[in-house]
Amino acid sequence: MNIHQILAGFADGDAISGEAIQLRKILRSWGCASDIFCDLARVSPSLYDECRPLSEYSATADDVCLHHYGINSPSTDIFLASASKKIIIYHNITPAEYFDGFDDTVAEQLRAGRKRLRDICRYVDGVWTVSRFNASELKALGVENVHVFPLLFSSRTLEMTPEPLIIRKFADKLKNILFVGRIVPNKRIEDLILAFAWFNKTINPFSRLLLVGSNRSAPRYYAMLRMLAGDLDLPNVCFEGFASPAGLAAYYRVADIYVCPSIHEGYCLPLVEAMHSAVPVIAREAGGMPEAMAGAGVMYSGLDEVELAELINRVLTDHELAVKILDSQRARMKTLLTRKPDEELKQLLAAWLPSFARHNGPREGGK
Amino acid sequence: MKIIIAGQDCTKELGGEIWQKAAELKKMTGRAAPPKVSAEIGALALHKAVSDADYLSHFVRLLRYRDAFDTYDFDIPRKPGMVGSLMARIKKALWKLLRYQHDRIAFRQNLINGLFTSAVEFEMAERKRTDDELAGRLDKIEALLDALKEKETP
Numbered sequence: 001m002n003i004h005q006i007l008a009g010f011a012d013g014d015a016i017s018g019e020a021i022q023l024r025k026i027l028r029s030w031g032c033a034s035d036i037f038c039d040l041a042r043v044s045p046s047l048y049d050e051c052r053p054l055s056e057y058s059a060t061a062d063d064v065c066l067h068h069y070g071i072n073s074p075s076t077d078i079f080l081a082s083a084s085k086k087i088i089i090y091h092n093i094t095p096a097e098y099f100d101g102f103d104d105t106v107a108e109q110l111r112a113g114r115k116r117l118r119d120i121c122r123y124v125d126g127v128w129t130v131s132r133f134n135a136s137e138l139k140a141l142g143v144e145n146v147h148v149f150p151l152l153f154s155s156r157t158l159e160m161t162p163e164p165l166i167i168r169k170f171a172d173k174l175k176n177i178l179f180v181g182r183i184v185p186n187k188r189i190e191d192l193i194l195a196f197a198w199f200n201k202t203i204n205p206f207s208r209l210l211l212v213g214s215n216r217s218a219p220r221y222y223a224m225l226r227m228l229a230g231d232l233d234l235p236n237v238c239f240e241g242f243a244s245p246a247g248l249a250a251y252y253r254v255a256d257i258y259v260c261p262s263i264h265e266g267y268c269l270p271l272v273e274a275m276h277s278a279v280p281v282i283a284r285e286a287g288g289m290p291e292a293m294a295g296a297g298v299m300y301s302g303l304d305e306v307e308l309a310e311l312i313n314r315v316l317t318d319h320e321l322a323v324k325i326l327d328s329q330r331a332r333m334k335t336l337l338t339r340k341p342d343e344e345l346k347q348l349l350a351a352w353l354p355s356f357a358r359h360n361g362p363r364e365g366g367k
Numbered sequence: 368m369k370i371i372i373a374g375q376d377c378t379k380e381l382g383g384e385i386w387q388k389a390a391e392l393k394k395m396t397g398r399a400a401p402p403k404v405s406a407e408i409g410a411l412a413l414h415k416a417v418s419d420a421d422y423l424s425h426f427v428r429l430l431r432y433r434d435a436f437d438t439y440d441f442d443i444p445r446k447p448g449m450v451g452s453l454m455a456r457i458k459k460a461l462w463k464l465l466r467y468q469h470d471r472i473a474f475r476q477n478l479i480n481g482l483f484t485s486a487v488e489f490e491m492a493e494r495k496r497t498d499d500e501l502a503g504r505l506d507k508i509e510a511l512l513d514a515l516k517e518k519e520t521p
Contacts, residue, residue, distance in 0.1 A: 101416030190411060197401035202392045205444035220413075220422050227410035230433065232401050233441075285369065295374030302368045306389040311370065314385065321372070328373035 001356065002033045002063040002084075003349075008073035009042040010051050013214070013242060015151060015269040016068050016091050019130070021050065022152045023066065026342045039075060059084035064353060069093075069120065070266075071106075072113035080123060085353060087126040089149075092134045092266030092288070093117065098185040102221045117141060126352035131267045131288035149348055150291070151267045152341055155276055162250035170254040174236070175207040175316060178255035178279065180248065180270040181262065183215040183222045183239070188284075190228055191261040194305035195312065197232040203313050207236065212251050214242040252277035257316055260284065261308070268292045272336065275329040280315050280322055282308075296332035297325055398442050408432050427487055434484040435477035438469050 005024065010017045020036050027034035036051040043051055054075055059065055063084035069076065070091040079086060096110035121127050121143040129135045130151040138146045170176055177196060181187050189211060196209040215222040222239070229237040243251060252258075258274035258281045265287040272292055274281045281297035283289050293299060298315060300308070315322060349356050368382050392400075406412065408429060416422035443462070445455035 101414070101418060101422050104419045194401075198392060201401045202395055202399060206446070220416075220419070220426075223426065224410050224413045227413075227429065227433065231404045231410050234401075285371065297373070299371040300369060303370075303385075304389070306392050307368065307385050310385045310389045310392070311381075314381065324373050 002059065003027045003066065004034060004057065004059070004063065004084075005036050005066045005068065006054065006057065006075050006079045007036060007038045007051075007068050008071055008075045010036065010038040010047050011042075011044040011214075012046050012244070013248065015267070016070060017047070018154065018269070019089075019152050020068060022154055022341070023345070026345055029342070030346075037075075037078075039073075042073075054078060057082070061085075062355070064349070064356070067124075069117075070113070072109045072116060076116070076120065080120065085126075086124040087128065087349075087352060088120060088124045090117075090121075090127060090129045090134050090138060090146075092129075092131075092137070092264075094184070094186050094264055098264065099218065102185050102218050102224075106218070118143060128348060129266075131291045133288035133291060134266050147348055147351070149344060151269055153269065153272045153276075153336055155337065157245035158249050158252065158273055158276055160246045160249050162253045163244065163246040164250075166247055166250035167254060170208070170210065170251075173206060175204055175256045176210055176254050177207065177312060178210045178212065178251055178258045178274070179260060180212045180243075180251065180258070180273065181260070181268075182213045182217045183211065183225065184218045185221045186264040187260075187262045189225055189261065191305060191308070192259055193225060193228050193232065193234070193237060195259075195261075195308035196237065197234055198306045198309035199312055200234060200236060203309060204316075209234070209237045210240055210251060210255070211238065212240045212243050212248070215239060216242075248273070249277075252279055255279045257282065257312060259308075259312060260289065262286065262289070265289050265292075271297070272333075276333050278326060278329070280325045281329065282311060282315060294332050294335070296328040424491070427484075427491060430484050430487070434480040436473060438466070438473045 005020050007016065007020055010020070024034045024036055037054050037057040038051050039054045040048070040051075057078060059082045061083050063082075064087065065079055065082050065084040066087050066089055067076065067079040068089045068091055070093055079088075093110055093113045096107040096114070099107035099110060117138070118141040121138060121141070126147070127138065127143060127145065128147040128149045129138065130149065132148050135146045135148050177192075177199070179187075179189065179192055183189060192211075193209065196207070200207050200209075211225075226239065240251070252274060255274070255277070256279070258270070258279045260268065260271060260281070260283040262268065262284060263286050267288040268283070269292070271281055271283055271289060275293075275296060281293070283293060283297065283299055285299040285301040290299060298311070300311060303311060315325065368378060368386065369376070370378050370381050370385070372381070404410075410429065412429065413422060413425055416425050440462075443455050443458045445451045
């Protein structure tokens with residue numbers, strides 16, 4: 001059986017791309033022919049060997065196509081025109097208004113993506129989302145039979161040898177506050193910079209804010225953040241840009257605390273990565289983040305920048321509290337790492353594809 | 368305000384304490400607190416932009432306020448104890464010694480920054496002038512075309 005995937009973009013460090021690679025691994029382990037198709041203009045050069053050009057995609061009625069949907073792109077049209085059985089994986093579409101004024105083109109693509117969402121979901125054979133939060137958005141649009149298959153997490157990259165240059169640069173006596181994610185407006189990084197200004201100026205001057213993530217997605221927003229760091233006279237705000245897997249492992253290694261002020265997330269994989277790296281996590285109670293945390297770490301809402309600075313300080317200085325937080329995060333990771341995604345995926349696909357169920361259904365005598 | 372720790376709502380236990388400490392911090396002024404920039408010219412004023420073009424005009428306006436840096440004295444962070452005190456004094460002495468050189472470099476750098484900002488502003492003004500001129504010519508052409516169509520219509 002051919003079960004291929006179509007993506008709008010394919011990049012290193014991107015959660016959707018990471019999920020596609022893991023799904024392909026599971027599908028191939030079942031003996032399925034499985035490839036990832038993407039417009040090569042939207043593929044990181046380091047991943048050229050991992051995917052095939054979108055123009056090469058073709059399918060028969062017996063095939064299955066999974067489309068990762070998070071923005072409107074020509075890849076969606078190719079998916080919809082496919083003769084195969086169609087399953088859409090909804091990763092959430094960032095509300096366009098966050099990008100207004102920062103990138104008109106992206107805002108337009110996001111608006112178009114959301115506008116098409118309901119029609120696309122009605123046209124396909126199956127819909128799955130990576131969080132209950134995403135599923136609730138679809139249900140609100142009137143889409144039925146939405147299944148939740150939480151975003152897959154792989155600890156493989158985080159267990160690489162951390163980049164020694166980064167360790168050497170930041171493993172000093174300064175307290176490192178870390179944020180990982182693309183530098184885009186819905187992440188509300190300005191809230192973290194403002195909180196850090198209070199933390200650094202009034203609580204602990206021996207501190208540093210590490211912002212790790214591609215700054216090419218919204219250059220105007222990135223320019224605003226740099227200007228803000230300048231206004232607040234904060235030389236210790238470090239815009240580190242995109243990090244390789246070894247680099248990412250190093251940033252988590254040197255981090256004393258991870259803070260995510262994002263206001264809209266479909267799930268937020270960096271929270272899980274930080275928990276896996278035994279870094280205390282503080283995240284805003286928004287979007288799919290409570291699901292990613294699942295009762296672990298610290299969640300907040302309604303805090304201004306000074307209060308957030310104080311909360312960061314509390315977690316950094318209260319040993320008993322830090323132990324409690326880390327214990328909860330360890331328990332969360334235990335649940336995540338004992339997950340059996342191949343079994344979950346098998347059940348999920350069998351629900352839509354009777355032929356798949358016949359070939360890959362639970363073995364006799366099995367659970 | 369809501370704070371959940373390890374799945375438990377700790378707003379009551381922690382919230383009041385955090386609110387109180389934050390209120391004390393907010394009273395700090397001068398060098399002890401983060402610098403205050405007027406909302407009109409602060410970086411976050413860029414949130415007001417409604418389009419890419421609007422962003423650019425806001426950005427260049429804000430750039431004009433930031434194209435030079437100062438060499439005023441600043442607080443050198445110091446650690447507690449003898450070593451911290453000694454290190455802070457050494458850093459202060461070094462700063463005083465190098466001040467003349469810093470000021471000279473700052474003067475030259477600020478000059479270049481200011482000229483670049485002016486170049487961006489001149490470029491924007493020139494582009495606007497060209498756009499306006501082209502828009503005017505297009506209007507005239509469209510008016511002529513409309514007049515021709517009217518003539519051709521029996």
